[in-house]
Amino acid sequence: MVGNSVIKLNNIDIFQQKHLVLSSVNLHVDKGEFVYLIGQTGSGKSSLLKIIYGDLHIQNGDGHAVGYELKNLKDADVPFMRRKLGIVFQDFQLLTDRSIEQNLAFVLKATGWKDKNLIDERIKDVLEKVGLRSKMKKMPHEISGGEQQRVVVARALLNDPELILADEPTGNLDPETSEEIMILLRQISQSGTAVLMATHDYHIIRTFPSRIIKCENGKVIEDATV
Numbered sequence: 001m002v003g004n005s006v007i008k009l010n011n012i013d014i015f016q017q018k019h020l021v022l023s024s025v026n027l028h029v030d031k032g033e034f035v036y037l038i039g040q041t042g043s044g045k046s047s048l049l050k051i052i053y054g055d056l057h058i059q060n061g062d063g064h065a066v067g068y069e070l071k072n073l074k075d076a077d078v079p080f081m082r083r084k085l086g087i088v089f090q091d092f093q094l095l096t097d098r099s100i101e102q103n104l105a106f107v108l109k110a111t112g113w114k115d116k117n118l119i120d121e122r123i124k125d126v127l128e129k130v131g132l133r134s135k136m137k138k139m140p141h142e143i144s145g146g147e148q149q150r151v152v153v154a155r156a157l158l159n160d161p162e163l164i165l166a167d168e169p170t171g172n173l174d175p176e177t178s179e180e181i182m183i184l185l186r187q188i189s190q191s192g193t194a195v196l197m198a199t200h201d202y203h204i205i206r207t208f209p210s211r212i213i214k215c216e217n218g219k220v221i222e223d224a225t226v
Ligand SMILES: Nc1ncnc2c1ncn2[C@@H]1O[C@H](COP(=O)(O)OP(=O)(O)OP(=O)(O)O)[C@@H](O)[C@H]1O
Pocket: 016, 017, 019, 021, 039, 040, 041, 042, 043, 044, 045, 046, 047, 048, 215
């Protein structure tokens, strides 16, 4: 983290191939903030998230996310940077051939955890946070869509990230289950992890008001309204 900010972008241009998607982007997100990212389909939300998690490179301007300078981010740094940010996307992306516990153990092992006791403890901790400790032995198909999304949130929390990036995390869920996921994400931000969440769901935004960033006409508006 640099100062109190987990994301800071200064005057960056965001390209997809040769196409300029967003220009002169300035953006800051502070520790523990909850921020919505809105904008029409194709307005650049996913491209902006990709810059922040190191999937797209910065060509002009500079910035940092979770303590990493984005301008000179090396491919070799990306896996380490990703340990400091959790990603929650619309499709649950759990491995279907293994239990919830094994899904989480897989990520911990892939990010360098070796001690079995510590792995077991961490898995129990994150499942406790999302209210699913009792389901750790279940297979993904044995739990509901909302519960699967909770597991994805738990998975994003495994390495105690400074930031969660969520792209339409409630997109496949019914309204009641969406609200449960929102309550969970809000709790996470209140405990100090910033959350940047792309959504088209204005009902959710009205129910859980917070700062809104908008992609519109090739620009990013830092304090927008719906
Ligand atoms: N891999 C790619 N190659 C070329 N152009 C792309 C690529 N990905 C996205 N684009 C283009 O970049 C622009 C922004 O797309 P982006 O996916 O960031 O929008 P979005 O706001 O996330 O849209 P949605 O709400 O539909 O997810 C669009 O014009 C899109 O066609």
